[in-house]
Amino acid sequence: MRKFFQGLWRGVIAVFRFIFNVIAFPFRLAFGILAFPFRKIHQFHKFLNTEPDERPITEVFIDLTTNKDTRQMLWDQIEALRMHILRAVIALTITVIASLWIAQDLLEFLAIPVDGLEKLQAIQVTEEIGVFMRVAMYAGIAAAFPYIAFEVWLFAAPGLKPREKKMGLVGIPFATLLFLTGMAFTYFILIPAALPFLGSFTKIAQFWAASEYFAFVTGLMFWIGIFFEFPLVIYVLSSMGLVKPAILAQQWRMAIVIIAIVAAAVTPTIDPVNMGLVMLPMILLYFISIGLSYIADAGRKQKIAQEEANVNVESAG
Secondary structure: HHHOOOOOOHHHHHHHHEEEEEEHHHHHHHHHHHHHHHHHHHHHHHHHHOOOOOHHHHHHHHHHHHHHHHHHHHHHHHHHHHHHHHHHHHHHHHHHHOOOOOHHHHHHHHHHHHHHHHEEOOOOOOOHHHHHHHHHHHHHHHHHHHHHHHHHHHHHHHHHOHHHHHHHHHHHHHHHHHHHHHHHHHHHHHHHHHHHHHOOOOOOOOOHHHHHHHHHHHHHHHHHHHHOOHHHHHHHHOOOOOOOOHHHHHHHHHHHHHHHHHHHHHOOOOOOHHHHHHHHHHHHHHHHHHHHHHHHHHHHHHHHHHHHHHHHHHHHO
């Protein structure tokens, strides 16, 4: 009889617990939904202000051969990199597919310097679809650029100090703006200056193929957009102490030689005029980078001095 009442009591408790959970479920769900953004903000704030574990790189390489935990950490980092790349590729795929709806308008916009699409010819059977997909792809890259930059930052952030994490995060919108500025500079300034020269170099009649023209335009816009990131990259690296402004200033001649080689590789034509048009903004960006490097290095030294002063005050107290 005692076991019967104990079983009955457990059943009653289970029934009341079930009823309570059913009644409380909407409130728990609402609380979870309301608390979710605040919880994520708290986690993100904690992530930004977490100090990394500082270990010499030589020690890490030595531990890879002797320490099982270090090898596991390396595989975890590789897995994390794989996930970041996968998410970036998914985002890029989505933006490229979305760009298919505006690719025709972009084709007409990019053909304005040659007075419209009617001035271009499709020689190959698949040329039109190839041009269409090329423009959609580059539009998708431009649209996905902020998220791709965020994934790069998210992968590197665990090894950065709080100040470096925050600077990298703030730099993402600036990186996007510089990339778009580089593309706009190419389209509105560089291409209108290059096309008349290319079209009047000889008396040969110009009947440009659509694939060649759009490969020229989109490729140049993409690479110049990438080059416009250089000042921001130098500023961030200088803030981290990895690049010294004095070295950049001393090696400007070597930098110009490297810029000339890169410009020759990127420029679709072999004429010196277009190569010069590509080199000019790159050289200007390099000297801007030197100035930004000095500013970032001064800020880094001031921050280190302030931290040392705080440590001395705490020690004296």
